[in-house]
Amino acid sequence: MAIGEIGIVVRGQGLYEFTDQVSAWLAGQGVVEGLCTLFIQHTSASLLIQENADPSARADLESWLNRLVPENDSLYTHTLEGPDDMPAHIKAALTATSLSIPVRNGRMMLGTWQGIYLWEHRHQRGKRRVILHV
Template sequence: MIEHLSFSVTGQGLHSITSVVSQSIARRFRGQDGLCTLFIQHTSASLLIQENYDDSARIDLERWLNRLVPENDPLYTHTLEGPDDMPAHIKAALTASSVAIPIINGQLALGSWQGIYLWEHRHAASERNLVMHLSNS
């Protein structure tokens, strides 16, 4: 089964989507096992499973990636939408456009300290679309 999810993000950073995905699975997979695959339909944002306990881990990831892929690099020619345009595409290429998570007994099989994040690479607030594919085992 396919579900389309939409998220409003306030700008660059890691935005937790775990609760929305978990709630959707709980409605459809009561006590069942399966697989949840999430796919983001954008080239300037990505998906990530990361620590959900200590915010400093996500802050450090964001800072590290911004240092690795800086804005205003003179090599960039794709700057149509501003200085964060090409860096956002590079960041999305270096990270993931999809994640797959097992469903066990109707719940995501995430570890104790794991959460699902939409990683927005642009500065502006925007609407991001995901496709969630759920399959029974």
């Protein structure tokens, strides 16, 4: 059993792939078989396993979610942190804050076109923390 942390720098809204960072961390743990759990310590970003070959799939996801959860909705009362904050919380609630990925022979059993992404829902730049456990 091992616990680690990955910091991911974000430049605003979007999907940030970090599959290679998880793979590198996992390789250093010496685990042959198990379950790798990822957990994001934020309420306005989320985790996602998604296609990593065609960027248009990710662009379409972002466009769709932004249309589903618009900024500046008159129903929002949580507005002190800006017009993107409440929509970011809703987007995080609709997606995932944790992922579980099987590990066999020391490698994650992701499909051919699957990558691990942090989905940043705010416009601001910064660093997000993802906790790893295997």
